[in-house]
Amino acid sequence: MTVVPTWRLRAAFARALSEMYGQEVPAYTTLVEVSSEVNAGVLRRDGSAAERLGTIGRVTAERHGAIRVGTPQELRQVAQVFAALGMYPVGFYDLRDTASSSIPVVSTAFRPIEPAELALNPFRVFTSILTPDDRRFFDAGLQEELEAFLARRRLFPPELLALAARAERERELPAEEAKRFLKLAVAAFKLSAEPVDRSWYRRLEAVSSVAADIGGVTSTHVNHLTPRVLDIDELYRRMSERGIEMIDEIQGPPRWDGPDVLLRQTSFRALSESRRFRLPDGRVEHGSLSVRFGEVEARGIALTPAGRDLYDVMLSEVDARLTTDRGPAGVDARSATDHRPAGAHARAATGASRQDVAREVWAERLPGSESELAKQGLGYFRYRLLDRPADGRKPPVDVAGLIDGGWAGVEPIVYEDFLPRSAAGIFQSNLAGNGSRDTAATGSGRNAHWMQDMLERTVHEPADLYAAQSQESLRHVLTRLQETT
Numbered sequence: 001m002t003v004v005p006t007w008r009l010r011a012a013f014a015r016a017l018s019e020m021y022g023q024e025v026p027a028y029t030t031l032v033e034v035s036s037e038v039n040a041g042v043l044r045r046d047g048s049a050a051e052r053l054g055t056i057g058r059v060t061a062e063r064h065g066a067i068r069v070g071t072p073q074e075l076r077q078v079a080q081v082f083a084a085l086g087m088y089p090v091g092f093y094d095l096r097d098t099a100s101s102s103i104p105v106v107s108t109a110f111r112p113i114e115p116a117e118l119a120l121n122p123f124r125v126f127t128s129i130l131t132p133d134d135r136r137f138f139d140a141g142l143q144e145e146l147e148a149f150l151a152r153r154r155l156f157p158p159e160l161l162a163l164a165a166r167a168e169r170e171r172e173l174p175a176e177e178a179k180r181f182l183k184l185a186v187a188a189f190k191l192s193a194e195p196v197d198r199s200w201y202r203r204l205e206a207v208s209s210v211a212a213d214i215g216g217v218t219s220t221h222v223n224h225l226t227p228r229v230l231d232i233d234e235l236y237r238r239m240s241e242r243g244i245e246m247i248d249e250i251q252g253p254p255r256w257d258g259p260d261v262l263l264r265q266t267s268f269r270a271l272s273e274s275r276r277f278r279l280p281d282g283r284v285e286h287g288s289l290s291v292r293f294g295e296v297e298a299r300g301i302a303l304t305p306a307g308r309d310l311y312d313v314m315l316s317e318v319d320a321r322l323t324t325d326r327g328p329a330g331v332d333a334r335s336a337t338d339h340r341p342a343g344a345h346a347r348a349a350t351g352a353s354r355q356d357v358a359r360e361v362w363a364e365r366l367p368g369s370e371s372e373l374a375k376q377g378l379g380y381f382r383y384r385l386l387d388r389p390a391d392g393r394k395p396p397v398d399v400a401g402l403i404d405g406g407w408a409g410v411e412p413i414v415y416e417d418f419l420p421r422s423a424a425g426i427f428q429s430n431l432a433g434n435g436s437r438d439t440a441a442t443g444s445g446r447n448a449h450w451m452q453d454m455l456e457r458t459v460h461e462p463a464d465l466y467a468a469q470s471q472e473s474l475r476h477v478l479t480r481l482q483e484t485t
């Protein structure tokens with residue numbers, strides 16, 4: 001009997017979801033096509049260097065999705081479905097009160113955590129849960145109605161959850177069950193044709209369009225699916241040439257001469273999709289909603305906590321330079337990871353764009369080579385023993401010594417996670433309105449521990465996962481050196 005192992009289930013799920021989303025949002029298909037063209041071009045241009053942060057096979061299949069759910073129970077169920085696919089919660093993101101936005105959700109990302117699994121298929125899903133008890137957004141009455149509404153709906157059929165539990169337990173499914181599981185799993189994220197209760201949706205929309213997108217309907221859906229591209233600047237140009245309006249400049253780090261780090265993302269604005277609405281008198285009317293969009297990303301080297309601190313310092317430095325250049329009180333100053341459309345036009349008085357200023361700051365502050373990033377403890381790398389002619393010397397035990405002395409080489413560990421400021425910006429750029437928020441009210445307590453208790457699963461800390469990989473390779477190098485010298 002043929003069986004389908006976890007990673008094949010994951011790859012098949014990502015493919016099937018991609019196919020469904022392409023039918024729902026045709027511009028996504030264009031994005032995927034252009035991404036593959038760009039990736040093929042980079043491979044021709046740069047040869048094997050193009051694959052330094054992942055093989056072309058991995059990168060071509062690579063996607064992240066974004067979904068949003070309403071209740072702890074729904075989140076636990078979605079965690080069960082993803083566990084069947086070898087995807088586990090990593091990281092905690094609080095998007096309720098960031099510099100650029102306030103969205104009534106907290107989030108985690110489900111993804112493979114083992115390097116071998118990531119290499120086979122790195123599918124990941126940014127997953128957000130609504131916070132109806134946050135008084136800055138919802139008063140007690142609305143909270144109660146919202147929770148009652150959410151308690152009545154069922155996103156995942158019991159058959160799907162049972163198959164998922166079995167797949168997690170057995171780390172595979174027989175072919176027939178696998179087919180059934182995938183069919184049910186994909187269907188759970190399909191945009192529903194059910195009419196939307198218009199007055200309920202509008203009431204939530206007045207608070208936040210994300211709240212309406214989650215709690216205003218009786219099902220969930222993919223919000224976006226994001227392909228990975230090797231040259232995001234080139235992709236941006238080509239999409240614009242095709243007449244697809246990209247909303248901003250590229251978010252995250254600037255293009256620069258040094259190694260790619262973390263994550264650069266860009267997107268096109270939410271498209272109007274036709275939906276049916278139920279009116280208070282029971283009639284059904286055709287209308288439209290704009291909540292789903294297209295996003296694309298380029299991934300770089302994972303930064304250590306020290307590297308992340310430096311990244312934050314550099315972001316503030318860019319803000320500060322733009323503000324001083326532009327004059328009084330930072331009018332129009334926008335963050336480098338901010339998706340607000342005006343961000344695209346943030347220019348210093350000198351005419352330099354945000355990206356130009358960022359490039360300048362990066363050149364001043366960030367080491368321009370992989371080995372310097374490694375030696376200064378700013379980036380995560382795997383270490384590899386180098387073939388070094390014996391000269392009677394004893395190997396050092398520190399990273400800088402190993403690199404400088406030609407004992408060990410470095411291989412970058414790719415950043416597999418998200419950036420809170422970019423994530424907040426992605427939400428923000430696709431909101432119809434700002435909604436309303438009571439800034440005097442207090443928020444509800446939410447943190448990684450809350451997420452972990454609620455999920456009844458470990459929420460992995462991204463830095464721990466990268467550090468473990470890096471340290472394991474270093475230990476291996478040191479042991480081998482001890483044996484051979």
Ligand code: OOG
Nearest residue numbers: 066126223422423426427
């Ligand atoms: C998720 C937004 C975050 C990203 O790439 O940072 C995100 C959402 O819109 O639901 O997808």
Ligand code: NI
Nearest residue numbers: 066226295426
């Ligand atoms: Ni995204």
